[in-house]
Amino acid sequence: MMHTLDNFLFTYQSLIYALGVNSLLALSMYVVLAVGQLSLGQAAFMGVGAYSSALLTLKFGVPFPVALVVAAAAPSLLAFVIGAPTLRLSGVYLAIATIGLGEVLRIFFLNWDYAGGALGLNGIPELAGFIWIFGALTIALAGFVAICRSRVGRAMEAIRADEAAAGVMGVNLPAYKLGALVVSAAIAGVAGAFNAHVSSFIGPNEYGFDAAVTILSFALLGGIGSPFGPVIGALVLTALPEALRPLHDYRLVINGLIIVCVVIYLPGGLLPWRISRIGARK
Amino acid sequence: MLVQQLLNGLLSGAVYALFALGFTLMFGVLGVINLTYGFYFSTGAFVALYATQYLHMPIFVALPFAAVITGIVAVIIDDLLLGPLRRAKAPELSSLMVTLGATLLLYSLMTACFTTDIRRFPPAVFNGGAFEIEGLRITLSQILIVVTVAIIVGGLAYLLQRTKLGLAIRAIAENGDAAQLMGVNAGGIVRIVSFISGALGGAAGVLIGLNYNAIQPYMGEMMMLKGFAVIILGGLGDIRGAVLAGFLLGILETLTAGYVASSIKDAVGFLLLVLTLWFRPVGLFGRVVAKRA
Amino acid sequence: MSDALLEVAELTVRFGGLIALSGVTFSVTKGSVHGLIGPNGAGKTTAFNLISGMTAPSSGTVRLGGATLDGLPTYARTARGLARTFQNIRMFREMSALENVMAGAHLGTAESLGAILCRLPAFRAQEKQAIKWAREILSLVGLADQAERPGGDLAYGDQRRLEIARALASDPKLLMLDEPAAGMNPSEKLGLIDLIKKLRARGLTLLLVEHDMHFVMKLCDRITVLNFGAKIAEGAPLDVRTTPTVIEAYLGTKVARGLEVKA
Ligand SMILES: Nc1ncnc2c1ncn2[C@@H]1O[C@H](COP(=O)(O)OP(=O)(O)OP(=O)(O)O)[C@@H](O)[C@H]1O
Numbered sequence: 120m121m122h123t124l125d126n127f128l129f130t131y132q133s134l135i136y137a138l139g140v141n142s143l144l145a146l147s148m149y150v151v152l153a154v155g156q157l158s159l160g161q162a163a164f165m166g167v168g169a170y171s172s173a174l175l176t177l178k179f180g181v182p183f184p185v186a187l188v189v190a191a192a193a194p195s196l197l198a199f200v201i202g203a204p205t206l207r208l209s210g211v212y213l214a215i216a217t218i219g220l221g222e223v224l225r226i227f228f229l230n231w232d233y234a235g236g237a238l239g240l241n242g243i244p245e246l247a248g249f250i251w252i253f254g255a256l257t258i259a260l261a262g263f264v265a266i267c268r269s270r271v272g273r274a275m276e277a278i279r280a281d282e283a284a285a286g287v288m289g290v291n292l293p294a295y296k297l298g299a300l301v302v303s304a305a306i307a308g309v310a311g312a313f314n315a316h317v318s319s320f321i322g323p324n325e326y327g328f329d330a331a332v333t334i335l336s337f338a339l340l341g342g343i344g345s346p347f348g349p350v351i352g353a354l355v356l357t358a359l360p361e362a363l364r365p366l367h368d369y370r371l372v373i374n375g376l377i378i379v380c381v382v383i384y385l386p387g388g389l390l391p392w393r394i395s396r397i398g399a400r401k
Numbered sequence: 402m403l404v405q406q407l408l409n410g411l412l413s414g415a416v417y418a419l420f421a422l423g424f425t426l427m428f429g430v431l432g433v434i435n436l437t438y439g440f441y442f443s444t445g446a447f448v449a450l451y452a453t454q455y456l457h458m459p460i461f462v463a464l465p466f467a468a469v470i471t472g473i474v475a476v477i478i479d480d481l482l483l484g485p486l487r488r489a490k491a492p493e494l495s496s497l498m499v500t501l502g503a504t505l506l507l508y509s510l511m512t513a514c515f516t517t518d519i520r521r522f523p524p525a526v527f528n529g530g531a532f533e534i535e536g537l538r539i540t541l542s543q544i545l546i547v548v549t550v551a552i553i554v555g556g557l558a559y560l561l562q563r564t565k566l567g568l569a570i571r572a573i574a575e576n577g578d579a580a581q582l583m584g585v586n587a588g589g590i591v592r593i594v595s596f597i598s599g600a601l602g603g604a605a606g607v608l609i610g611l612n613y614n615a616i617q618p619y620m621g622e623m624m625m626l627k628g629f630a631v632i633i634l635g636g637l638g639d640i641r642g643a644v645l646a647g648f649l650l651g652i653l654e655t656l657t658a659g660y661v662a663s664s665i666k667d668a669v670g671f672l673l674l675v676l677t678l679w680f681r682p683v684g685l686f687g688r689v690v691a692k693r694a
Numbered sequence: 695m696s697d698a699l700l701e702v703a704e705l706t707v708r709f710g711g712l713i714a715l716s717g718v719t720f721s722v723t724k725g726s727v728h729g730l731i732g733p734n735g736a737g738k739t740t741a742f743n744l745i746s747g748m749t750a751p752s753s754g755t756v757r758l759g760g761a762t763l764d765g766l767p768t769y770a771r772t773a774r775g776l777a778r779t780f781q782n783i784r785m786f787r788e789m790s791a792l793e794n795v796m797a798g799a800h801l802g803t804a805e806s807l808g809a810i811l812c813r814l815p816a817f818r819a820q821e822k823q824a825i826k827w828a829r830e831i832l833s834l835v836g837l838a839d840q841a842e843r844p845g846g847d848l849a850y851g852d853q854r855r856l857e858i859a860r861a862l863a864s865d866p867k868l869l870m871l872d873e874p875a876a877g878m879n880p881s882e883k884l885g886l887i888d889l890i891k892k893l894r895a896r897g898l899t900l901l902l903v904e905h906d907m908h909f910v911m912k913l914c915d916r917i918t919v920l921n922f923g924a925k926i927a928e929g930a931p932l933d934v935r936t937t938p939t940v941i942e943a944y945l946g947t948k949v950a951r952g953l954e955v956k957a
């Protein structure tokens with residue numbers, strides 16, 4: 120019994136890791152969507168987390184937990200620089216600025232010889248694993264559920280439903296939106312660090328526009344009525360291509376199609392259930 | 402040296418301006434950032450390529466031909482994707498997301514059809530003719546670019562300022578609901594504007610394809626980034642601003658490539674974008690679309 | 695007028711070429727119900743938007759309790775005691791009525807992020823407190839039995855009352871109502887009049903925009919009349935109703951007939 124489980128884990132190890140990492144990424148997207156904003160910088164934030172942590176462990180031998188902290192902090196800082204000016208404006212500005220960020224970072228990593236340039240970084244120690252990834256996922260999920268069911272969750276949903284009205288209710292709009300973006304960047308950064316430390320290789324082209332849109336498709340497919348929706352979306356979209364290997368070449372086509380169809384025909388996503396926003400017995 | 406660089410900068414700036422013009426017009430009138438716009442850029446280039454290669458059109462026929470075809474494609478895409486959302490009065494970000502998904506879909510389909518190989522115009526079209534005036538090297542395709550951009554920008558300015566259609570377009574850009582109340586046929590205008598901006602994007606694609614003589618599906622993606630920088634710097638929806646900002650970016654890029662490092666040339670646009678957002682989010686001419694928090 | 699709660703001075707705003715409000719000055723006495731009336735497009739909602747901070751004025755000042763609100767964003771004005779409803783209802787449609795009201799009580803609920811994440815007893819107590827407060831307000835406006843229904847599913851008149859409840863939840867000093875009776879049937883209107891009287895009796899100050907003249911005349915202590923963005927009259931209901939400029943402004947409208955009958 121134990122033996123078959125071991126076998127299973129070994130065969131599907133990379134898939135299982137991908138499920139966890141992608142779920143974290145979906146959650147990072149969720150926080151931003153939950154305040155009615157659209158960020159296309161999730162892949163870039165992930166890339167910054169991956170590169171910073173990988174450089175630290177690979178070149179400086181820094182302990183993994185410390186590298187993880189940096190992997191969360193570095194993209195958060197970036198999110199602040201991008202978010203502070205744009206979140207005061209209408210939503211399209213953040214979307215545009217984050218698309219730009221993704222491309223510029225790609226160019227940057229491509230030309231940064233110290234980080235391997237176009238070849239990327241190889242031989243990253245395999246320091247993350249099942250416990251790290253799914254531990255973080257559980258904590259993030261539990262944290263979001265707790266936040267949903269509180270004053271903060273109510274304010275977030277109010278912003279998403281009607282930003283101006285939420286402001287009139289006294290919700291500090293810039294603080295909430297910027298807070299959401301910074302937290303989202305931190306989670307994406309951690310997910311990137313995990314990814315780097317289970318796959319041993321990272322390259323500059325893994326964090327581009329395609330990746331950003333794929334992460335968005337996780338959250339949209341699952342639905343953002345609760346934090347569980349995006350995770351379900353990520354699980355489905357990660358496992359499905361494995362099951363449908365022949366369609367692998369059309370993965371991006373399918374992701375694009377999913378976004379288009381879900382936004383137009385299924386705005387609630389696969390899991391339209393809406394989590395209660397009250398944190399005590401009524 | 403400096404003069405030559407300024408000249409080159411002006412030329413790429415002219416194309417940026419052309420590209421951004423359609424982009425910003427679309428936002429100004431239709432109120433959406435249509436991310437499929439970069440795809441129109443690639444479409445224009447491919448249509449012109451095939452028109453010259455297989456239909457043996459001379460380039461000055463192929464260029465308007467490609468622009469018209471791209472314009473039609475733009476109308477169809479807009480009808481299919483944004484039509485339903487417009488009718489449902491969906492939030493701004495929904496349309497952004499739909500065009501985002503569509504972008505991924507369209508690029509991947511295009512890559513599946515054409516691969517990412519770089520294609521070139523047949524030599525007959527692209528004769529690398531060039532001449533020198535007092536040490537300045539000017540190619541024929543560069544002349545074509547300048548002439549085309551001048552004609553299009555002039556034509557667009559005339560259309561918007563001097564014609565009834567232009568008045569209706571500006572009315573919708575100012576206030577869609579009010580214009581509709583006053584009897585402006587909004588649905589028709591939406592199609593016309595989609596067509597015009599698609600055609601502008603397509604024409605820009607042809608010109609860039611000619612200038613570098615390199616055509617591939619993802620050429621529109623890099624252009625989108627510059628387009629973003631240009632329309633934000635110019636002020637979202639501001640047509641004058643887009644033209645000026647296009648030239649500005651073109652010149653800054655060539656100067657950066659010449660005097661700093663050519664590898665960071667493509668990052669100039671983003672830097673400009675972030676600086677604009679921090680210090681002057683309303684753009685060069687201060688057209689206020691920025692919402693108060 | 696030292697007991698003025700809200701003072702609006704020389705308020706002006708332009709939208710492109712249109713001057714939607716030009717040099718409007720008035721003040722609202724503490725504890726009173728103040729009416730803001732005028733024909734369609736007179737600039738009443740625009741005045742609400744300027745006072746609540748949703749639109750920036752071209753010039754002019756707004757003061758609440760003597761302190762200026764100029765330049766403050768909406769949420770900071772709410773923190774200083776302003777609350778409002780919207781003419782075109784802006785419910786958080788998917789949230790339940792109870793959640794809507796609790797969202798309105800955002801500033802009064804002091805839960806820290808740490809307490810929320812760790813589910814500390816303090817958090818639970820605060821959350822219980824917030825529920826109790828929200829339920830009180832819901833029963834005050836007569837929606838106690840609708841607490842669990844999504845705000846967007848309520849009947850039209852109920853949505854209007856829910857908006858009032860949501861605004862009340864922030865425990866404001868000044869409550870601004872933009873056409874609260876619009877779309878209500880006569881018995882609902884009577885209920886609303888009772889509610890507003892009850893609120894005034896509790897010491898709340900109200901600024902009221904309403905087209906129903908019976909409603910306005912019955913409730914208001916003082917009325918300011920706008921037309922084409924400018925103030926054309928101000929005074930007690932009886933005086934305003936007989937002012938020639940006001941009758942002229944309303945001439946030919948349905949409201950005018952109401953004015954004449956009463957005058
Ligand atoms: N954001 C805006 N941009 C342009 N014009 C506006 C804007 N807001 C209001 N207006 C114009 O300002 C004028 C005053 O409008 P407002 O909504 O304040 O009138 P109102 O007195 O509330 O009318 P009603 O009784 O119909 O609600 C109108 O002509 C309106 O079209």
Ligand SMILES: [Mg+2]
Binds near residue numbers: 738739740781
């Ligand atoms: Mg009004």
